[in-house]
Structure formats: C-alpha cells, structure tokens
Amino acid sequence: MSELMSLKQVTFTYPAANRPALDGVDLHIASDDFMVIVGATGSGKTTLLRQLKPELVPAGDLTGTVQYQGRSIQKLSATESAQTIGVVAQDPVVQPVMATVIEELAFSLENVGVSASGMPGRIAEIANFLGLDQILHTPLQQLSGGQLQLVNLASVLVLHPAILLLDEPTAQLDPTTAQNFLNVLQQVHRELGITIVMSEHRLDRILPLANRLVIMEDGALLAAESVATGLRLMSQHDELASFVPAIPNFFVQQHLTGNQLPLTVATGRRMLSQQDVLFKLRSSTLSVKTFGAPLLTVAGVSFHYDQQAPTLRTIDITFATGIWVAILGKNGAGKSTLLSVLAGLRKPQHGKVRLGKQIIWKMKNSVLIRQVGLLSQHPIDQFTGLTVREELTAQSQLGNEPVNATAVTDWLAKLQLTAVADQNVFDLSGGQQQLVGLGLALITRPRLLLLDEPTKGLDPATKQVVGRLLETYRAAGVTIVMASHDVEFSAQFATHGTFMFDGQLTPVQPARKFFTTNFMATTAVSRLLRQWLQQALFSTDVERKGGANDQG
Amino acid sequence: MQLIETQSSQFLGQCHPLALVLYFGELFTGLLLFNHILITGLFFLGLCGLCCWYFGGRAVWRVVRSVLSLMGLILFLNILLNRAGVSWWQFTLGTWHWEVSRVGVLYGATMALSLGGMVMAFVLFNGCVTASQLRALLNPVAPRLAMLLTLAIRFVNLFIQQFRRLLLLQRTRGLVVTAGPWRHRLTETGNLLRVLLLGSISRAMETAILMEARGYGGRHRSQYQHYRWRLADTSFTLVAGGMFVVILGLRVHGWGVTPNIYSLPGVLATDWWVAGVASLVVGLPLIGEGLYRLCQN
Known part of the structure; x- marks a missing residue:
C-alpha cells in the first residue's frame, strides 16, 4: 500500500534534557497500517506519536522531517491537519469541551467550517456507526469512561481523517470496556480504511488487530516489523520480554x-x-502463605450517594494482617467507594469499619495517615503541585518515621523515578504519576495499604517491579486491599481474590482457588x-x- | 446548586432563545422594581411553583432548602440590626435590652423574599436556557465570547467536581479544611485552592491542545444549532413585552412600592393591581404550556 506518513532521521530533545527523547527515528506508515507502538515508560512512545501531528509537537529541539503524503506536516493548515490526522488522548475526560454528545460532535465540524446543512448528515452517520445515537443529548458528565472515549473517537472520526493517533486510549478503561473500544477501532480500520497508530502497554488484546509492531527503547526505534517478527524480537530482548x-x-x-x-x-x-x-x-x-490477626473489620457497611441507589450493600468482611486481597469488578461496581470508606474518607450511612478496635472515621487524620496509605484511582488528586522529590519528602514528614534526603533518594530509585525527581508532578506521564502516588502511599510506612488500580498506565516491566515491592511489604505484615482490573497482576501477587458486584463482595477466596475457578476473570x-x-x-x-x- | 433542565418537549423548551432571554430579562427587572412584601412574596412563591412544574418538586425542594437558609440569614440580620418603628416584642436581660421591631421583621422578610425570588428566577433561567442556546444567540454578534461562555460553563462544572475530589483525597496529604482553628482552616483552604488551580491549569492546557488538534482557531467557525423564530415566539414575546410595559407604567405611578419603610406594609388597592399583573408575568410560561397543549393534534 502507499506511504501515508514518514519520519526521516527525527531527533527530538526536550528543553533542559541532557539526552534526546527521540534519536534518529526513521519510520514509514502505510495507508493500510494498524500500527502499535510499544516500549517501556520513558522510551519515547508518546513523544513519537506527538511528532505526527503539528499541534501536538512539544516544545524542544527537533531535527529531521515528518511528512504527510510527501508534505511536511508543519505546512498543513489547522483545518487540513484536523481533517487528515485525528488524535484521541489517554484520559477520556481531558478532550471534551461541550456539554452534550451532539454538541461535542458538532464542535469539530464547526471548527473546520462545515455548513449547517452538511453537519446533521455527518453527525448522524458517525453516531449510528458507533452506536451513540441513543445518547446524543446526554450530558457528557453523565457518561461512563468507555462511552466518553467513544465520543472522543467519534468527534475525531466525524472529520473523516485519513489517520488516527491514539495514546494508550484504553489505559483508563476496564477490560470489557477496553475490548469494546478496541473492537470499534478494528471496525474503523477495516470498514473505513482509516490508518491507525497507537501506543499501548496491554498488548494481549490489541496485537490480534494490528499488522505492525513498532518497538521503542531509550528514544531509538528498535524495530518496525510485522507483529510476529516483532514479538519474536521482544521475547529475545531482556528488557522487553515482559511485554510479550x-x-x-x-x-x-x-x-x-x-x-x-x-x-x-x-x-x-x-x-x-x-x-x-x-x-x-x-x-x-x-505454596501456602500465613496471615496474622484481623486488622481491618468491616461490619454491615452500606453506603449510598445523595438520593441514589446504594453503592455498597451490607458488606461484612475482615482483612487479616499480611493479607493481600484483590477486588475485581467492572467500572462503577463500587470498588473505589469501598476503598474510600475503608480509608475513613467517607462515612457510610450504616455499619462500622474498625482498624484494630478504633472506628476508622473517628480517628484523627494525622493518626490515620500513619496507619493507612491510599493510592486513589486518580493519583493526581493527591498531589500538591511540587516536584517528585518534594512531594515524597513532605509526605514522609507525616509518617511514622520521617525520612532524610538520602532515604528519599532511595525511594526515588525504588520507584524508578530518579530521572524525574526534580520535575513537577503534573508534568509527568500517567505511569510516572501512578508511581509517585504509590510512593506517597508507601513512604509513611502504614499498616494498611489501599490501592485503587495500582498498575494503571504502567508498562509490564514496571508492574513486576511494583508487584515485588508490594510483596516485600506484605511479607513484612502490611495488609493490602487492592481494587484492580488487572487480572494477571492480581493473580500473580494477591493472596486472595473477590468480586465486587451489585454493591456486595463475593466470598473472599485464596487467589489460586479464586482465579482457577473463575471462567472469564482469570489469566490467559x-x-x-x-x-x-x-x-x-x-x-x-x-x-x-x-x-x-x-x-x- | 444542582443543574436542572426543562424537558425540550415543553413550550419553554421549544421557545427561541431570544424570546426566552427577553422574557427572563423582563422577569429579573420586574423583581428589582418592586419592594412591597405582597409583590415580592408573590414573585417568590410563583417562581417556586413554576420551577416545581418544570423540574419536579423534589429537585426544586433541594434548591429551595439552601435558598431558605440564605433568606433566613437576611431576615435574622434585619431583625437584629433594624430597630426602627413600632416595637413588636422586647426583651431585657440585666443591662442588655433588645427589641424586635415591626419594620425590622417586615423589611427583612421583603428583602429575603426578593433575593429568594431572584435565585428561583435564575434557577428557572438556568434550566430553560442551555449553554448551546446562549452560544447560538451570541455567536452571530460575538463568536469568541460565545465560545468562551460555553467553555466557562463546562469548566466551572469540572472545577466543582475536581474541588470535591480534592477535598476528600487531599486529607491523605494532611490537608484538612474542616478541622482545627479557623485561621488554620483558612490557610488550608488557600492551599487546597492552589492545588486546584495548578491541576486545573495543567488539564486545561492539555484540553486546549486537543481543541486545536480538532481545528479550533483555524478559521471562521460555522454553527450547527440554528433556532427558527416562530409565530409562538412572536406571540410570547409580544404578550410578555406588553405586560412588562404595564408593569413599568405601574411602577412609574408608584404602585406596588413602599417609599417609606415606616409605612410597611399597608396593602392598597393599587398593590393588588400590581400583584395581578405580576402573577400574569410569572404565570405566562404556564399559559404558554396550556395553549401549546391545546394546539396538539
């Protein structure tokens, strides 16, 4: 097939960086490509994607050329760029600007000056194709993450682009929703003939749809081959083997x-x-693991948000010292609400949560921070806008044993954050923010760790590092309660598993029994x-x- | 305050945004023109009833509850500070003497009802005139302002959601705004707002880039939503305008107004005339709904 885009000897260096984020990258994208870019966090995947669209190119030193159908992309007008190169971001909430689905779809068309008479047809076509016709007048704030990401995709497709760029578009979605989104992408590629270039960590679902695999390492393009060849290369590569x-x-x-x-x-x-x-x-x-005395007791806990149906319905469960329980369940099942109740951040309408013998929401906040570490679903909400080093140092002062500068440096190394230690936390990638959030939860040395999607946005190699780190804390007696969609990670590291469904938890079972008896929620x-x-x-x-x- | 919206199948939902904006302009002006307790009370109760009709009693009650607390505060401050005129009740404790004056109560009630009416009118406006309608209205004359308004409405909403999440999760960082001395709480609230601002700016930058990626700012924007001006809009606007002229005339003659707070609140026959016209202004949407239903096939 014909060449659609090309990068020739592209080298890009961020301001104040001492080495290039992209180093002499040559890449050709054909018009029938469904290309997946893979690589560790910081390998340059996002930077590479951003070079393909003029509006996304970050500030920094760029050499080499990026061309679309033989023209430099810098020469594309804003309208041409919008109508030829579409982009869908990782976080579904960041992209929308309007109030309802139909207004969001119209926004793109209005920007490029499509006539009022031409818009309804284009909107109708794309809404029907993506199954959005029933929610056209729904306010965006009422949509789930999966629906919102579909709207984001639709608002780009409505411009009839030739190529779609997607930066880990399913990172924030649960597996079922992610699969549905990928199925739609496959349909877009096969039926509309749109070229797709996406970066992704979770390769199991995406590789069967792709035809080319681009492997990045330290800013260099290691390979751009067929999926089969790429997989074989990765399996032979020490640092990339875990991506297979x-x-x-x-x-x-x-x-x-x-x-x-x-x-x-x-x-x-x-x-x-x-x-x-x-x-x-x-x-x-x-192997059999042993656990200590009960640490956290949940008795008859029910919780509902203002005037809404119950999110948690009479939950009874006890977490022993040194246990690691993985709670699986769809988005909206109530996992995050349960963790916030366990953390003492929300007071349930009925029932009690006791840490030891104390009711958790009656504990002083300063005491609670020393006892309970929480990694929320959006760690950015726990940041105070400092550098990584300052955030960790400040949090350690609230903990059981405030640490000195050397110990903070050790923590940075443990969390693979040394390279970004002096960067502002809001400027980090999603995966790095996740690691900072984890560091904030761990550095106070709590007895109880509550983790909401701890592996979100992490590459497979980093997941292993995080898993092993948490396992050492668990073995030392820390109790871990983790809400996760990551079945492979949960099965590998958790000691127990349960489902959250219909506001309740299914009986907690040892992990091996839980995962081997599950029909769908189990490892590949x-x-x-x-x-x-x-x-x-x-x-x-x-x-x-x-x-x-x-x-x- | 919760966002509530009318059903688009109702008369107000079908009206042209310009007709709606003109009507609400007249309504807000009417609320400002009269300071008689009979008129302000009528406006408040009438608007509460109108909101209940459009949004349902439960949704409106949630709003009214918070409005009532504000109205109660205004009444209380007036009773506390205004001791003019005849005293209704006196209280003496040692050297401290306090009296509740008739003017304090009635003037406080008038002010509270006036403010309550204003809030309920705004609730109704907010529910009837959507951001896209306002944008469609402003777009031909000030396209940038129209887009800015739409974005502002969306971002205020996101801002509130984000603030609630931060309030909850920043406790894990030792930032608690609901405990400790007031000075500490104020400092912590300042810190929370700083975090909110930093996070919001970071996200807004990303959103701005993604807007550009979809062609925003590239050329003159076209407009999807076009509202047609119909006969019903003309009728609605003419009737509302006519009533407004009558109200203005009554106001010029000094009807429905208490020039001297010491004379509160004698109800004259002229005040009843104003009350009658004000009821029609408030009830106009309901009359419209009735006629709209009569015209159904």
Whole structure:
C-alpha cells in the first residue's frame, strides 16, 4: 500500500534534557497500517506519536522531517491537519469541551467550517456507526469512561481523517470496556480504511488487530516489523520480554515456537492440540502463605450517594494482617467507594469499619495517615503541585518515621523515578504519576495499604517491579486491599481474590482457588490450559511432560 | 446548586432563545422594581411553583432548602440590626435590652423574599436556557465570547467536581479544611485552592491542545444549532413585552412600592393591581404550556 506518513532521521530533545527523547527515528506508515507502538515508560512512545501531528509537537529541539503524503506536516493548515490526522488522548475526560454528545460532535465540524446543512448528515452517520445515537443529548458528565472515549473517537472520526493517533486510549478503561473500544477501532480500520497508530502497554488484546509492531527503547526505534517478527524480537530482548502477552509468552517459555506465535486462546489451544504436548504442574506452585490477626473489620457497611441507589450493600468482611486481597469488578461496581470508606474518607450511612478496635472515621487524620496509605484511582488528586522529590519528602514528614534526603533518594530509585525527581508532578506521564502516588502511599510506612488500580498506565516491566515491592511489604505484615482490573497482576501477587458486584463482595477466596475457578476473570494461561490443567495460572506453573512436535 | 433542565418537549423548551432571554430579562427587572412584601412574596412563591412544574418538586425542594437558609440569614440580620418603628416584642436581660421591631421583621422578610425570588428566577433561567442556546444567540454578534461562555460553563462544572475530589483525597496529604482553628482552616483552604488551580491549569492546557488538534482557531467557525423564530415566539414575546410595559407604567405611578419603610406594609388597592399583573408575568410560561397543549393534534 502507499506511504501515508514518514519520519526521516527525527531527533527530538526536550528543553533542559541532557539526552534526546527521540534519536534518529526513521519510520514509514502505510495507508493500510494498524500500527502499535510499544516500549517501556520513558522510551519515547508518546513523544513519537506527538511528532505526527503539528499541534501536538512539544516544545524542544527537533531535527529531521515528518511528512504527510510527501508534505511536511508543519505546512498543513489547522483545518487540513484536523481533517487528515485525528488524535484521541489517554484520559477520556481531558478532550471534551461541550456539554452534550451532539454538541461535542458538532464542535469539530464547526471548527473546520462545515455548513449547517452538511453537519446533521455527518453527525448522524458517525453516531449510528458507533452506536451513540441513543445518547446524543446526554450530558457528557453523565457518561461512563468507555462511552466518553467513544465520543472522543467519534468527534475525531466525524472529520473523516485519513489517520488516527491514539495514546494508550484504553489505559483508563476496564477490560470489557477496553475490548469494546478496541473492537470499534478494528471496525474503523477495516470498514473505513482509516490508518491507525497507537501506543499501548496491554498488548494481549490489541496485537490480534494490528499488522505492525513498532518497538521503542531509550528514544531509538528498535524495530518496525510485522507483529510476529516483532514479538519474536521482544521475547529475545531482556528488557522487553515482559511485554510479550501471556499466550505467545507461554509458547516461548515452553519452547513451542514453531512458525508462528499464537495471539489468542483459541489459536493457542489449536496449536497445542496439533503439537500433542502434555503438561504437568510444577511441585512448587501450590505454596501456602500465613496471615496474622484481623486488622481491618468491616461490619454491615452500606453506603449510598445523595438520593441514589446504594453503592455498597451490607458488606461484612475482615482483612487479616499480611493479607493481600484483590477486588475485581467492572467500572462503577463500587470498588473505589469501598476503598474510600475503608480509608475513613467517607462515612457510610450504616455499619462500622474498625482498624484494630478504633472506628476508622473517628480517628484523627494525622493518626490515620500513619496507619493507612491510599493510592486513589486518580493519583493526581493527591498531589500538591511540587516536584517528585518534594512531594515524597513532605509526605514522609507525616509518617511514622520521617525520612532524610538520602532515604528519599532511595525511594526515588525504588520507584524508578530518579530521572524525574526534580520535575513537577503534573508534568509527568500517567505511569510516572501512578508511581509517585504509590510512593506517597508507601513512604509513611502504614499498616494498611489501599490501592485503587495500582498498575494503571504502567508498562509490564514496571508492574513486576511494583508487584515485588508490594510483596516485600506484605511479607513484612502490611495488609493490602487492592481494587484492580488487572487480572494477571492480581493473580500473580494477591493472596486472595473477590468480586465486587451489585454493591456486595463475593466470598473472599485464596487467589489460586479464586482465579482457577473463575471462567472469564482469570489469566490467559488458565484459559489456555484449563481443559488439561485446572490449577495452572502462569507459564511458570507448568512443565512439559513431552510432545511429538517439540522444537525446544 | 444542582443543574436542572426543562424537558425540550415543553413550550419553554421549544421557545427561541431570544424570546426566552427577553422574557427572563423582563422577569429579573420586574423583581428589582418592586419592594412591597405582597409583590415580592408573590414573585417568590410563583417562581417556586413554576420551577416545581418544570423540574419536579423534589429537585426544586433541594434548591429551595439552601435558598431558605440564605433568606433566613437576611431576615435574622434585619431583625437584629433594624430597630426602627413600632416595637413588636422586647426583651431585657440585666443591662442588655433588645427589641424586635415591626419594620425590622417586615423589611427583612421583603428583602429575603426578593433575593429568594431572584435565585428561583435564575434557577428557572438556568434550566430553560442551555449553554448551546446562549452560544447560538451570541455567536452571530460575538463568536469568541460565545465560545468562551460555553467553555466557562463546562469548566466551572469540572472545577466543582475536581474541588470535591480534592477535598476528600487531599486529607491523605494532611490537608484538612474542616478541622482545627479557623485561621488554620483558612490557610488550608488557600492551599487546597492552589492545588486546584495548578491541576486545573495543567488539564486545561492539555484540553486546549486537543481543541486545536480538532481545528479550533483555524478559521471562521460555522454553527450547527440554528433556532427558527416562530409565530409562538412572536406571540410570547409580544404578550410578555406588553405586560412588562404595564408593569413599568405601574411602577412609574408608584404602585406596588413602599417609599417609606415606616409605612410597611399597608396593602392598597393599587398593590393588588400590581400583584395581578405580576402573577400574569410569572404565570405566562404556564399559559404558554396550556395553549401549546391545546394546539396538539
């Protein structure tokens, strides 16, 4: 297919940075591409995406050329740029400016001067295509995150762009909503022929839709290959191996790498059946962890927001010292509300929450901060607008053992934030803000950690670092209650699991039992192997008995 | 205050924004013209009733509850500070003497009702005239102002949501505005507003870039919403305008006005005339609704 966009020897350096964020990048984007950019946090994915649209190019030193159909993108007028290169941001709330869905769609068309008679047809077409026709007059503030992201997509598609740029568009969405959004993107690509370039950490769902994988490392373009080739390269690369999704990673780990790596459970099962491979559980898989006395007791807690249906309905649960409970559930199920009640930030209408023997909302705030660490769903709401180092230092002063400057530096290293230590927290990427939020929750050395989506926006390698860090605290007796959509992370690190549904929690079960008995909310490897081994959750849980076509 | 909106299928929802703005302009002016307790009370109760008709009693009661507390404060301050005229009740404790004057009570009540009426009129205006209608109205004469107004309305809303979240979550950073001495609370509120401002600016910058990415600022904007001026708008505007002229005339003659606060609140026959016309002004939307329904097929 014809070349749509190209980057030639693009090098970009942010002001005051001592090394380039992009270093000599050459990339060609064809008009039929569904391209996924992958790389660790800070590898230059977002900076690369921003070079593709004139309005998004950040301040800094830029050399090299970026062209759209042979023209420098800097020569595109604002109207041309809007009508050819669409962009959807990561945070669904940031993009909209109008009050209702229809006004938001019209906003784009009004900007480029589409006539009043031409607008209804274009809006009707895109609203019907994306299923927004029933919510056209709904105020945007009443929409869920998934619906809002669809509106954002629609408000760009209504301009009929040739290429869509998306920066981790599903990072803020729960898995089901994210899958729906990706299905829509696939439809947009296949049926409208729009070129798609997106950065993403969660590759398991997106790779089956993509045709090209761009791998970034330290600002350099490592590869821009087909998905199969890209995956093989990543699996051989120490720092990128953890980015390989669970199904292809299982085949790599078990040395079942034939001509291709499967991307879905169905393909994986078919390949396993064809290769006639048998597995058995490793003996070390079923380890048992012990827990201490009850720390947090929730008795008959009910909560509802002003004049609304109950969000929490008579919840009874006890969290023991040293336990790590993962609470799964859809967006809006009440997980965040429950965590805010457990943190003593909201007082339920009925029931009691006791930390030890004290009712949590009666505790003095200064005492509460020393006992309970909270990472909220939007860590930015917990920031005070200082640099990373200053934020951590200030929070440590409120904790049990205020730390000195050297200890703060150690914390920065632990959280992989050394490079951005003196940057303002509002200027960081979503993943880095998440790490700062985690640092703020941990640095006071609390007994109870409440984490709302702790892995949101983190790349797979950083997730492992965070998981191991939290595990050391749990092993030292810290109780962790975590709301998460990240099934793989929860299954790997939590000791227990439960569902939040209809305002209540299902019985809390040990993690392995919980995840191996779940049909859908379980790991990809469990879904792959369940007909042979019900107890397996990860590729490391199993070893091969033998196989006819074994190539390993 | 909660945002409540009329159903677009009702008469007011179908009106041209210009007709609505003219009507509300007349209503607000009417509220300012008269200071008789009968008229202000009638305006307040009439507007409460009108709001209940459009938004439902429960939604309006939530608004009225907060308005009543403000009205109560005004009444209390007047009773406390205004001791002119005849004393209704006296109280002496040692050397301290306090009396409730008739003028204090009645003047306080008049002021409270006037303010209450103003708030309810604004609630009705807010529910009937949407941001997009205002934008459509302003766009031909001041397009930048129209867009700025739309953005401001949206961002005020986001600002309030963000403030509520910060109020809750900044407690994890030791920032509590509801505990401690007043001076401490004021300092903490200042800190909270600083955080709010920093965060909002950061997000607003991102939003501005994304607006530009969708072509904003590139060329002269077109307009999606066009409202057609219909016969019903002409009738509504003419009737409302006529009533307004009558009200102005009555005001010029000094009807429905208490020139001297010591004479409060004798009700004259002329005041009843003003009350009658004011009732028609307030009730005009309901008359419109009735006629609109009569015209249904």
